[in-house]
Amino acid sequence: MQGENHGCPVTPVCDFDRPAPDFMLPATDGKTYSLNDIAGENGTLIMFICNHCPFVLAVIDKIIRDAKDLQPLGIGVAAICSNDPVAYPDDNFDNMRKMAEERGFPFPYLHDEDQSAATRYGAVCTPDFFGFNRDLGLQYRGRLDATRMNAQASDLPRELFEAMKQVAETGRGPAEQIPSIGCSIKWKA
Template identity: 75%
Template sequence: MAATPPVCDFGWQAPDFTLPATNGRTYSLSDIVGENGTLVMFICNHCPYVLAVIDRIVRDASDLQALGIGVAAICSNDAKNYPADSLDNMKAMAEKMAFPFPYLHDENQSVARAYDAACTPDFFGFDRDLGLQYRGRLDASRAQAGPADLRRDLYEAMKQVAETGKGPKDQIPSIGCSIKWTAA
């Protein structure tokens, strides 16, 4: 089922976290922070919206890291009911796609809840002081990748954050599969 996150709440402070990664390390938010901003992405292994653009996510993350933006991806889906999103499968995806960023496992979903993550992919772009400046889409792709020449909304927004400390006033929300929450 498709879900859309709310619009950007400018200045909202990034909640801290400490999560295990596919590379065997544990990362806190402070380990991710970049000198010009930070991007926290909620993705997963099975969502067609993520799979359609995973190569673009990797490209944009790499390009943003070159601009001093720290990047991490988090998978918060219920791996018991969605085994494609298990830590072992996350490791396989991170290796296959050569993720240039840590891929973190939020098994108890506390980080997704703290961020109020709505879908995969869901992008949270923060300034150097960890104030939210972007909560929009990667580009105009949906469950299929759009043309290669689409405007790179996420990249352009975070480049602006790196250069000015401010995100664009007008943002188009991401769309994707809803977070797969565990039963209460």
């Protein structure tokens, strides 16, 4: 499966219990958030996404669904866009705000303009999912599901949701995880 990436970056395997890096980032809702503002009672999901990536666009409705379904389980959720907004204007703050409003994001959409959060987290692609337990130790670094870029793939196992549900209930993520695949983070020159 990892050999099928067609040149797209694949996330590394989960480094279990690695501490969640803190951040202080502006969001499309006009507020500024830290990790503690996002953290949930039973865990936290930090997602690196962007506006233009076909991998993200193929699963954005599922991301929204899973976030809505995880929040009642005590999982705090936020998305971060770290792409270079000059080279990729679709990912600038105004377009982030527009996407969050149009899609009705049920989570803060944060702008990592200096790319420091992506660097500290070790994010490599969009989408890139980091699932932490209540102690903010990493427990999931896998994919959302097997959609890839096929937005019509609807009856797939909900890998991210099930993993984070397990984290909420037990504090531990699944031992077997399939890496996420997507477009590379668009780093500044």
